[in-house]
Amino acid sequence: MTSKFTQRPLAIATASILVSVLFSSVTYAQKGPRSGDRERGNSLEQRFQSLDSSGDEVLSLDEFTANTSERAENKFNRKDTDEDGFLSFEEATTNRRGEATDHSEIAQDIVDCVAALTEDNDTIIVPETSDFSSPEERFNAVDTSGDGLLSLEEVQDNALNKVSSAFESMDTDASGDVSYEEFESHNQQRKATRQAIRNCINELENDSVV
Numbered sequence: 251m252t253s254k255f256t257q258r259p260l261a262i263a264t265a266s267i268l269v270s271v272l273f274s275s276v277t278y279a280q281k282g283p284r285s286g287d288r289e290r291g292n293s294l295e296q297r298f299q300s301l302d303s304s305g306d307e308v309l310s311l312d313e314f315t316a317n318t319s320e321r322a323e324n325k326f327n328r329k330d331t332d333e334d335g336f337l338s339f340e341e342a343t344t345n346r347r348g349e350a351t352d353h354s355e356i357a358q359d360i361v362d363c364v365a366a367l368t369e370d371n372d373t374i375i376v377p378e379t380s381d382f383s384s385p386e387e388r389f390n391a392v393d394t395s396g397d398g399l400l401s402l403e404e405v406q407d408n409a410l411n412k413v414s415s416a417f418e419s420m421d422t423d424a425s426g427d428v429s430y431e432e433f434e435s436h437n438q439q440r441k442a443t444r445q446a447i448r449n450c451i452n453e454l455e456n457d458s459v460v
């Protein structure tokens with residue numbers, strides 16, 4: 251891998267990566283015509299209902315992943331700036347500011363910091379150090395063919411894996427489907443965890459003594 255990228259970490263970006271890993275298909279379901287929906291609980295219910303296409307008040311894995319491939323394709327096309335049908339390392343790892351987020355060197359510190367915060371807030375889920383892997387590691391994990399480029403299929407497979415494992419972690423009673431209660435509590439965990447990670451990264455990055 252010879253691509254160059256800047257190493258300036260971006261707190262928000264990492265937090266949002268984790269969030270998108272945990273929750274992509276939930277936000278994906280929000281693409282409909284609804285707008286201006288500010289009421290939190292209500293909007294979460296609507297989100298759940300829009301995912302529940304069978305209307306049986308639980309989400310199946312199929313319902314939960316229904317938009318995943320299409321969403322991945324849209325993102326792929328947006329990132330493929332030279333339009334060659336593949337994502338290079340740079341296309342895949344740089345964000346809108348032209349930087350690749352890299353918190354891999356403080357991954358353990360982030361995990362320790364978030365773990366300490368759970369003493370006061372047990373809604374927070376402690377992340378794993380692998381959630382903060384380097385851009386190279388993230389890229390190579392998706393590049394299953396190992397040719398140094400990401401195909402649409404690789405990107406879609408990766409998205410499906412992530413959304414499926416998010417579904418699994420939501421289904422806390424292992425019933426094979428996700429109830430509204432499971433959905434809601436996962437959403438609360440996600441919000442608390444995202445905030446905790448953001449706070450920890452800010453703190454760790456602003457450790458200057460002067």
Ligand SMILES: [Ca+2]
Binds near residue numbers: 302303307308313
């Ligand atoms: Ca359903």
Ligand SMILES: [Ca+2]
Binds near residue numbers: 330331336338
């Ligand atoms: Ca390309």
Ligand SMILES: [Ca+2]
Binds near residue numbers: 420424426428432
């Ligand atoms: Ca369940």
